[in-house]
Amino acid sequence: MGEEAQSSLDSIWESKDPIFADKELLDIEHIPDEDRIIGREDEISDLANGIHPAIRGGKPRNTLIYGKTGTGKSLVAKHVTRSAEAFAQEQGTRLQRAYIDCTQATTETQVVIKLARAFNDPDETDISVPLSGLSTNAYYDRLWRVLDARHDVVIIILDEVDKLQENNVLMQLSRAGEAGKLDTCKVGILAISNKISFKDSLDERVLSSLQEREFIFPPYDANQLREIMRHRKDAFHEGVLTDDAIPLAAAFAAQEHGDARKALDILRNAGELAKDDGDDLVREEHVRNAREKADVDRFSKLLQDQPTQSKAAVYALSLIADAKNDEEFATREIYERYEQLTERLDIDALSQRRLADRLNEQAFLDILGVTDRVGRGRGKGMTNFYYLLEDPGVVQTAIESDQRFSESE
Incomplete structure (x- = not known):
C-alpha cells in the first residue's frame, strides 16, 4: 500500500464521528437502563411479579406476551429477565435466562440445540452438545441433564414463537418437571408473538400451561415515541438534531401502528444520511428520506434468506x-x-x-x-x-x- 493511501486510511481511523456519540443507543437490540424504557412501567411490574418466585429458586409463571412489532415486548422481557438473573445471583440462586429468536430457529431440534448450548458449560458438566448428528430425543436428554446439573431455575424467552414449525417444543418445555424429565431445575417460559391468534394453534395442554398469564402490549402513541427518542438522543452529539427531527420521526412511526423499532430505525438512518451528505446537522429532509430507507431495510431483512x-x-x-x-x-x-x-x-x-x-x-x-x-x-x-x-x-x-x-x- 502506498504512503498516500495509508495516510488516507489513518485519517479515517483517527477521525471522530461527526454525527453519532453513541450509536448503540439506537440499536433495537440494545437493552437500555430502565429510565430509558418509556410507557411500559405496568408491563415491567406485571412481568416481574410473574418471575419473582424464581429469584429464590421457585418456579416462574409461564407467560404469553402479544403485541404488534415495535411495542417493546422483547425489550421488556430481556430487561426484566436480565435484572432477575443478576438479583438471583446475589441470593445464591442459580438462575439463567436464554433468548431464542424463532425466526432463526424454526424447528424443534434447532431450539433444543440452542437451549442446550446456551445453558451448558462442558467443562463443568462433561456433556457435549454438537451442532448436528443426534436425534431430537437425544438433544432433549442432554438439555435435561444440563439443566439439573447447573441450574436451579431457567427462564426461556421464545421470541416470535408463532414462527415455529411445530409446537411440540412448547409441550416439552412447559411440562418437563411434571413429566419427570427434570429432577430439580424449574423452567419458566416467556412466549412472545405478534399474533394474538397464535394461541388458537396450541394444544389444550400446552395452552393451559402457558396461559397462566397473558399480556397484550398496546402500540405506542406519538407522545411516547417522542419520549423514547428523546431519552436516546444522546446517541447523537449535542446540537446535531434539529428541533423537528424527533417529532417528525415519531409522527412517521405513529402512523405505522406505534412502532418504536421503526422510530429508532428512522432516526439512525437519518443520522447516517446526514453523515453521508457531509452535513453537520440531522435535518427534516434526512428524516423524510430515512423513512423510505427504513422501510426498504426492514423488508430486505425479511427477504434476505x-x-x-x-x-x-x-x-x-x-x-x-x-x-x-x-x-x-x-x-x-x-x-x-x-x-x-x-x-x-x-x-x-x-x-x-x-x-x-x-x-x-x-x-x-x-x-x-x-x-x-x-x-x-x-x-x-x-x-x-x-x-x-x-x-x-x-x-x-x-x-x-x-x-x-x-x-x-
Missing part, C-alpha cells in the same frame, strides 16, 4: 399492485405475471399450485397479507387473495438488491 422463487412470487405481486388500483389479487392473476417474470429471470416456472404454496409461506412470515373470499365461479369454493404489506416501490427496491432481479429489468 428467501429463495429466488419466493422473491419472484412477491415481486410479481408488487408489479401487479403497482400497475392496478386493486389492493388484493387472486393466485391466478399473480401467476400470469410470475410466468412472464420467470422468463426474464431465466428460471423454471413453478406450477400455479406450488406458487400458491410459496405465497402462503410469505403470508405466514408476514411478508404478504392474505384473505379468503368465496369464489364467484362454478363450485364457488374459497379463493385466496394476496396483498402487499408495504408500498410496491419499497418491495421492488428491496428485492432489486438481489442482482438477478435488478438485471432483469
